[in-house]
Amino acid sequence: MLQGKNAIITGSTSGIGLGIARQLAKAGINVGINSFTDSKEDHKLADDLAQEFGVKAIYFSADMSKPEACVSLVEQATEKLGPISILVNNAGIQFVAPVDEFPPQKWDAIMAINLSSVFHTTRTAVPGMKALGWGRIINISSAHGLTASPYKSAYVAAKHGVVGFTKSVALELAEQNITCNAVCPGYVMTPLVEAQIPEQMKTHNMDRETVIREVMLARQPTREFATTEQIGDIVAFLCSEAAAQITGTPLSVDGGWTAL
Ligand code: NAD
Numbered sequence: 001m002l003q004g005k006n007a008i009i010t011g012s013t014s015g016i017g018l019g020i021a022r023q024l025a026k027a028g029i030n031v032g033i034n035s036f037t038d039s040k041e042d043h044k045l046a047d048d049l050a051q052e053f054g055v056k057a058i059y060f061s062a063d064m065s066k067p068e069a070c071v072s073l074v075e076q077a078t079e080k081l082g083p084i085s086i087l088v089n090n091a092g093i094q095f096v097a098p099v100d101e102f103p104p105q106k107w108d109a110i111m112a113i114n115l116s117s118v119f120h121t122t123r124t125a126v127p128g129m130k131a132l133g134w135g136r137i138i139n140i141s142s143a144h145g146l147t148a149s150p151y152k153s154a155y156v157a158a159k160h161g162v163v164g165f166t167k168s169v170a171l172e173l174a175e176q177n178i179t180c181n182a183v184c185p186g187y188v189m190t191p192l193v194e195a196q197i198p199e200q201m202k203t204h205n206m207d208r209e210t211v212i213r214e215v216m217l218a219r220q221p222t223r224e225f226a227t228t229e230q231i232g233d234i235v236a237f238l239c240s241e242a243a244a245q246i247t248g249t250p251l252s253v254d255g256g257w258t259a260l
Helices: 015-026 040-053 067-081 104-132 153-176 191-204 208-216 228-239
Strands: 006-009 030-035 057-061 086-089 135-140 178-185 250-253
Touching: 006 015, 006 067, 015 030, 015 040, 015 086, 015 135, 015 228, 030 040, 030 067, 040 057, 057 067, 067 104, 086 104, 104 135, 104 153, 104 178, 135 153, 135 228, 153 178, 178 228, 191 208, 228 250
Parallel strands: 006 030, 006 086, 030 057, 086 135, 135 178, 178 250
Antiparallel strands: none
């Protein structure tokens, strides 16, 4: 049922975005992958996906901090892949500082990439989905879209904003066969997280397993990371017919964090 559909996944040359692109391609969906670096490796990632899964996969360079680039990403992907019926808003950045020391330009960047880009890609993609009479919009929020941590004011505000935006858009499109949901991961094992482990081991003088359990996953009751493959499979599920009546929902994938 998903075979041959066309998807855009923003911020998808690494981590969760790449995991989502892989699982959608595995389901036979043509994928537009994105970052703003436009490197040889970025284009190769797309070629590798096309070869491994036998789908169309194209890399699009677009800086999600810029409204016009968000619009152009959807337009270019529509031109090169065909009508876009699946939009996954995944691009996101983090910055940590006390609120009275938080650099305003970091606040603006987090708002632009983590929240406003979701609006700009969605407003551009929705007319095409309406014309098709079918669509799936999936926004990668966070456990921080439902709960807070200190020193992450911009990230928490933006991710809560994504959940609110998701609900509003879901209601607007409810009768048009277009669903809009948010996925709210807790800690996910990505290359970025993996890279932090050696330093944390040194800082806390702990072995790998202890630093993961006691420091990194202190707030995640299962004491296990989610994997990028699991997040990708959940996104593929939200695209499926089984999920047609799931809309406006923040779906937690956080090992019990928000149940605490
Ligand atoms: P990551 O840094 O590995 O990937 C982020 C991706 O976004 C990269 O492909 C990067 O190139 C892209 N990106 C960054 N700025 C961009 C810009 N201006 N324009 C276009 N692309 C840009 O991060 P990740 O951990 O895979 O996170 C992906 C999403 O998942 C983010 O929205 C993040 O907030 C969310 N998330 C992550 C975790 C986690 O534990 N890793 C948990 C909850 C939510």
